[in-house]
Amino acid sequence: MTRTVPQLDTIPEPCRRQAERLAGTPAEWALLAHNRRQTTWRTRGPQGSWTVRVGTHDGAAVLARHTAALRRTCTAVPALSYGRHAVSGHLGTIAWLITPWLEGPTTWKALEPAREGSWERREPLAAAVALAAAVARLHQAGWVHGNIQPHHAIHQPDGNIALLDVTWTSHHQHLRPSGRFRGGPVQLASPELLARAEDATAPAYTTQSDDTYTLAASLWWASSGTWHHDFTKAGIASTRGLPTTYLRRVLLTEIMPRSTLTAWPELEEALATVLWAPEPQRPTALQLAQWLRELM
Structure with a gap:
């Protein structure tokens, strides 16, 4: 079965505007991961690089949980302090989370x-x-x-x-x-x-x-x-x-x-x-x- 590769136009317009406002323009987009519930992108521009996650349907609920956890931990846990800069939103059955791109090895x-x-x-x-x-x-x-x-x-x-x-x-x-x-x-x-x-x-x-x-x-x-x-x-x-x-x-x-x-x-x-x-x-x-x- 052929898997459809998501295109940039599948990203909700409000999400794309938020990400490009953070990264600056012109912004380059690269697809990092994709499954039926969530798609992850990297956007990079003159102001920095960001990770953009977009969840649909039940993936939106999972991403909303991720966002809630990051919001609650970012001020209490040093290893999650990057969450202070996170931006999120939703549109219908779609949710997104934008976080700073993290440099370094796993x-x-x-x-x-x-x-x-x-x-x-x-x-x-x-x-x-x-x-x-x-x-x-x-x-x-x-x-x-x-x-x-x-x-x-x-x-x-x-x-x-x-x-x-x-x-x-x-x-x-x-x-x-x-x-x-x-x-x-x-x-x-x-x-x-x-x-x-x-x-x-x-x-x-x-x-x-x-x-x-x-x-x-x-x-x-x-x-x-x-x-x-x-x-x-x-x-x-x-x-x-x-x-x-x-x-x-x-x-x-x-x-x-x-x-x-x-x-x-x-x-x-x-x-x-x-x-x-x-x-x-x-x-x-x-x-x-x-x-x-x-x-x-």
């Missing part, structure tokens, strides 16, 4: 030397510490991110971290968990989150403890290119393309073999302390950040 990219077997560990380790510390500050402000992944953080040139994809971020007072969330990538999810996601009668809400588990799982994946569960030893050659429900039930019902970080046992020890601790004894993101810092 955590996935920052840890690439470790995946490639480099013995130079200081920079990848500094990136891991920075992400853990950013999540710890989010938690200290009372928030839960809800969808931590190595592709959902930008390591900026000034040394600061920007957390992305805050659609499912929540706070016990300021923003309740969304009933739309079903748990994120199962390979990174805590056992408790997997169990909640399996129960279709209740929202798959996330906790700070779930965040910390997913943080450790994300760092394991980004530093090695492998999951912390050894799916191959469990008889699953690859998780790519397998239904989420199937993988979730395997993780909930099978005793999964552990992977190892043979080339980096010190990192394995720090992450394993989070990943295989019983939930009541699971360390915090702040503790993980401190342990990682001690490895530098």
Whole structure:
């Protein structure tokens, strides 16, 4: 089936005017991502670069949730301060969100030397510490991110971290968990989150403890290119393309073999302390950040 590539004229005129007023004219537009719910563009002009997200129908509701979370966190969480400059709007069944373009590599990219077997560990380790510390500050402000992944953080040139994809971020007072969330990538999810996601009668809400588990799982994946569960030893050659429900039930019902970080046992020890601790004894993101810092 041929996928239709969205054209610039599909962007609502008020959205396009707002973006070009921020970027300046003439503005260049580049399509970054597109699915049935949301389209993401980059616009660049003499006054700067901006990310433009446009959601339609149910994608508009998801984007509205993202916007609400960013508005509420941007003054309380340093890693989301870029949200102070966000501009949003809606027109009928279409919503949009315009945020500053964020320069810098993702955590996935920052840890690439470790995946490639480099013995130079200081920079990848500094990136891991920075992400853990950013999540710890989010938690200290009372928030839960809800969808931590190595592709959902930008390591900026000034040394600061920007957390992305805050659609499912929540706070016990300021923003309740969304009933739309079903748990994120199962390979990174805590056992408790997997169990909640399996129960279709209740929202798959996330906790700070779930965040910390997913943080450790994300760092394991980004530093090695492998999951912390050894799916191959469990008889699953690859998780790519397998239904989420199937993988979730395997993780909930099978005793999964552990992977190892043979080339980096010190990192394995720090992450394993989070990943295989019983939930009541699971360390915090702040503790993980401190342990990682001690490895530098």
